[in-house]
Every structure is written in C-alpha cells, then in structure tokens.
Amino acid sequence: MVLPVKRRKGLTVDDYERGIMQGDRAILAQAITLIESNLPAHKETAQNLLTRLLPKTGRSIRIGITGVPGAGKSTLIESLGNMLCQLGYRVAVLAIDPSSTRTKGSILGDKTRMDSLSKNPNAFIRPSASGGNLGGIARKTREAMLLCEAACYDVILVETVGVGQSEVTVRSMVDFFLLVLITGAGDELQGMKKGVVELADAIVVNKADGDNKMKAANVKTEFNRILHFLEPATPGWISQANTCSALNGEGLEDIWSMIRSFRQNTISSGYFHERRKKQKLDWIYSMVEEHLRASFYKNAEVLLCTPEIEKSVEKGSLTATNAAVKLLEIFENSTSPTKSSREEVERTNEHSL
Incomplete structure (x- = not known):
C-alpha cells in the first residue's frame, strides 16, 4: 500500500x-x-x-447508519471500523455533518470523534458538509462512494445526520440500512417517524453496558415485536433488532455477521443487484431535479421578476400558488426555443429519421 x-x-x-x-x-x-x-x-x-x-467500482458493501443525536453513531462506527480493519478489511467512512441553515458552515468534526480509526492505514474518513441539502446528505455522496470503491475499500459506511428526510435519501444509495437507538429517551421511537423504522434492515440498541444492559435487552425485544408486524425493508430479509456496546465492543461481531448474511442472502436471491440497478436510475433523476432547481434559481428572467412577485404575495394581492405558476411560466418561456428554433429542430429530427 x-x-x-x-x-x-x-x-x-x-x-x-x-x-x-x-x-x-x-x-x-x-x-x-x-x-x-x-x-x-x-x-x-x-x-x-x-x-x-x-x-x-461496485465491489464493496455499502452500509447506511442513522440515528438520533446522542445515540453513539460515531463511536459505533469507529469501533466497528477498527474491528473490520483488524479482520483485514479496508473501511471508508463518509460522514455527513449538518450545515448551518444561516451560514452554511459545518463543524466537520468526525475525524476528531473517530481519532483512533482515522489513524488506521486501512481506513479512510471523509467528513463532508451537507450544504443544507434535503436530509443533510452531501450532494456528491454517491460519487464519493464510487471513488472509495475504486480505491479498493471493501466496506463503505455512510453516516447521516439523523434528521428528517435524510434516512430516505441514504436508503436510496446503500445496500444495508442500520438504525441506531438508545434506551432512556422517553418514547422508544425517540421522536422518529414509523417510516424510519420501516426503512431499517436492522436496529441496534447501543450503549448496552453496565446498568443499562438489561434495559437495552428489553428495548431490543420490543423492537423485534414491532418489526414482526412491519413489511421487511428488503424483500427476502427479516429485519431484526440487536444490542451492542460501542464502548466495549460487545455485539459488534454479531452486527457484522448479520450484514454478511444479508449480503449473501440478497445476492443469492438476485435482489442485491436489482437494488443497485434501481439506485443508478434513482441517481439519474436526482441529478435532473438538482440541475432543474439550480437552473431555476439562477435564471436571469426569474431573478428579475421575483422581487415584484414576492411583494404581491406579501401584500395579499397574489396567492402563493399563482406566484409559483407565474415564476415557472417565466422560467419556461426564457428557456424554451423560439418558434423558428423549434421548427429547425423538428426538421433536423425528420431528416435524421
């Protein structure tokens, strides 16, 4: 190396x-x-x-890890990463730090939180600012995964900020989705929507050590009961809950064994590769939406007309819906080809046929 x-x-x-x-x-x-x-x-x-x-690219196992702040995601990733490196794997961590909605700045502190793993020659940690994007997922996370795979990293761990729609976004780019929870935070769903649990291929109750060990075991049992009534996140795989202690390493081997079983089962069934294909198609339209959004807000005609339209909405003389329609019409008219241009395009297409 x-x-x-x-x-x-x-x-x-x-x-x-x-x-x-x-x-x-x-x-x-x-x-x-x-x-x-x-x-x-x-x-x-x-x-x-x-x-x-x-x-x-494409030879790694891509694992998404999410959970509410304080669940110990970074500690769990560092402990799991160190264990995998000892087993001979090369591990890449793509950690998404939340950006400030006001300054767009980010702390980017994951290398500090994962000090031991960051020093391991078989590990690579990349903290990236979310940039305020939907769900806190950095815009280029998918492409960063491809670079890490080309660099021969066997395991790609993607840590989300654990807020809002981030789980849906990361689910669309990984093979295995892990939800990290803890006990003693009131409602066991900890303010997270039922939909988040439905996305998980596994739930891990972290900090199952000391006096908290028995509580964690009870929460695990409860979540296994809940998962029994939910449709599996991945066809052919039964989602399950486990406990672990990122602090002392208990349960980490079980987590990795479960992920390996998941990969083997889904490859055998063909779903692993089907999901990868679907992710590529989802990526196309994600990029289309991003491009359209950027084009709209940078459009000169839209920028020129926006202040007056906003004033009309503020005064109550124009509804928000009609304002949106006006702005979209302005954008479409400014980007549509002229009649002569359209005719030329049609003639060219006819000639090509």
Missing part, C-alpha cells in the same frame, strides 16, 4: 486515477474535493475521472 503524500497541486486526471488505484489517501481526499466543487472546469475533470474509474 502506498503511503499518503502531501497535498499536490495541478493534478491531471491521470494523476488522480493513478493515485486512487494505488491507495493514496491524500489523492483520494483531493478527488472527493474535486467532485464536490461547483466550478465548471472541476465538474468536467471529475466526470472524466469517474468515467475512467467506473469499471473498478
């Missing part, structure tokens, strides 16, 4: 590809920064790199 090098400037696509394939963590980190960039030149380079690396 090539040891990490200092950050290099002016890297070419060849440099990125070579560094990633050789396991250079510094270049892998730079490549993820490249794909997260909004600069047009960076986007083109990033897509060229991904196109080259695509044949080298």
